[in-house]
Amino acid sequence: MKLKFYNKKITGILSILPKNKVYFKDEMNNYNFTKKQSLKLAKIMGYSTRRVVNKKTSVSDLCVFGLNYLFKNKLLKKDKVDALILVTQSPDYFLPPTSNVISGKINLRSDVICLDINQGCAGYEVGLIQAFMLLEQKSISKVVILNADILSKKVSIKDRNSRPLIGDGASITIVEKSKTKEEINVYIKMDGKKYDSLIIPAGAFKQPTNSNTKNLKKDKFGNSRSLENLLMKGDDIFNFIITKIPEMLKEMYKDLKIKKEYFDYFFFHQPNKFILEKLANTIEIPNSKLPSNIVENFGNGSGITVPLNICFNLGSKAKKNNYKVCLGGFGVGLTWSIIACNIKKLSFCKIIEFKK
Amino acid sequence: MIEIEKFLIQLSKILEVKKIKNKDKFEKLKEWDSLAMLSVIALVNEMYKITISASDFKKFKKVGNLVSFIEKKKKK
Numbered sequence: 372m373k374l375k376f377y378n379k380k381i382t383g384i385l386s387i388l389p390k391n392k393v394y395f396k397d398e399m400n401n402y403n404f405t406k407k408q409s410l411k412l413a414k415i416m417g418y419s420t421r422r423v424v425n426k427k428t429s430v431s432d433l434c435v436f437g438l439n440y441l442f443k444n445k446l447l448k449k450d451k452v453d454a455l456i457l458v459t460q461s462p463d464y465f466l467p468p469t470s471n472v473i474s475g476k477i478n479l480r481s482d483v484i485c486l487d488i489n490q491g492c493a494g495y496e497v498g499l500i501q502a503f504m505l506l507e508q509k510s511i512s513k514v515v516i517l518n519a520d521i522l523s524k525k526v527s528i529k530d531r532n533s534r535p536l537i538g539d540g541a542s543i544t545i546v547e548k549s550k551t552k553e554e555i556n557v558y559i560k561m562d563g564k565k566y567d568s569l570i571i572p573a574g575a576f577k578q579p580t581n582s583n584t585k586n587l588k589k590d591k592f593g594n595s596r597s598l599e600n601l602l603m604k605g606d607d608i609f610n611f612i613i614t615k616i617p618e619m620l621k622e623m624y625k626d627l628k629i630k631k632e633y634f635d636y637f638f639f640h641q642p643n644k645f646i647l648e649k650l651a652n653t654i655e656i657p658n659s660k661l662p663s664n665i666v667e668n669f670g671n672g673s674g675i676t677v678p679l680n681i682c683f684n685l686g687s688k689a690k691k692n693n694y695k696v697c698l699g700g701f702g703v704g705l706t707w708s709i710i711a712c713n714i715k716k717l718s719f720c721k722i723i724e725f726k727k
Numbered sequence: 728m729i730e731i732e733k734f735l736i737q738l739s740k741i742l743e744v745k746k747i748k749n750k751d752k753f754e755k756l757k758e759w760d761s762l763a764m765l766s767v768i769a770l771v772n773e774m775y776k777i778t779i780s781a782s783d784f785k786k787f788k789k790v791g792n793l794v795s796f797i798e799k800k801k802k803k
Contacts, residue, residue: 404760408760408762411762412762415762415766532761592760592761593761604781605761605765605781606764606765606768606780606781606784607780607781609765609768609769610768610772610778610779610780613769613772613778614778645765645769649769649772649773652773653772653773
């Protein structure tokens, strides 16, 4: 699907990270790998430090903390928010929507649309699409997108396939109508036949938890996980990314009559260093234009990786300059999307730590 | 032929052996594990634009099986 939007822009990005740091080296003894194998794994994949929440912290806690920071520092006015979109796979409750819970906690007026979206790796792009669509309405001028996930709670300690890469966190992106002429081009595709390439099989309504769903089972690679744990088929995901993203980029270059050099940055989702470097090679983009340093510093926080990538690698430079960027998300669903837009003189672009 | 030789050199680097032979069995190689397999899948993709899933890979017992799979795919 190709979508075009006009006269809309991102005006601020804030990332919220939990304070707790977990180090790969402290956890590698849990994996069914020798020390040498584990160290090699860490080097190739870029595993080092990840940020995880403590037991009591929920997605709404992270989002409320970030929103209050923006209100307190006069970066966002409460009565100007027309819609609140939360993209998460780890909601506080099955029902009600966590976006409603957040709206209540920060005391938003009732003349606001709250909306939860279940998306992950491409959750930033899906959230942006929803925000752009809402902004087509006369009565909506400002949309707040929240991306938040705490999936570290769902990865088995004996799963070297997923455990060492998953991080937690949240991000807040403000999207507004723009007076200057802006064109945003969106490409998005989905393949539901591969829904089980990235999945938490049990715990919802299809397969509720019972005494068996907690049992750890060893797979053919020696990783142990239960049906309540996150399962990622690494080879499927790798093959999917390395073929679908180059195809989609080619399509975009052709449609927009641009070359890859047009973009200053490719801010892509951060599954791990290995995949990103192979992807950068395939699409012939220098590593300096396609950052791959999020997993090693913070972990892969699903839908938060693109905004965190922008905050970490551009930071306050995004307040002064204009950048032509290609955003990209790919994973759970399966869903993949790229967005060609501008990051232009944001009013804020930074990372804060969640404190309770 | 030259390309396959290049591939075998890269393969031996991943598997940390001096020289890799067609009759070598993956499972018997000291450095063979899931990470090595993913690295080989990535190498095949990089050099030949051929994708191989982990379950397909399991069918290749020997290095020679992989090499003839690549050569067959290339002809298509």
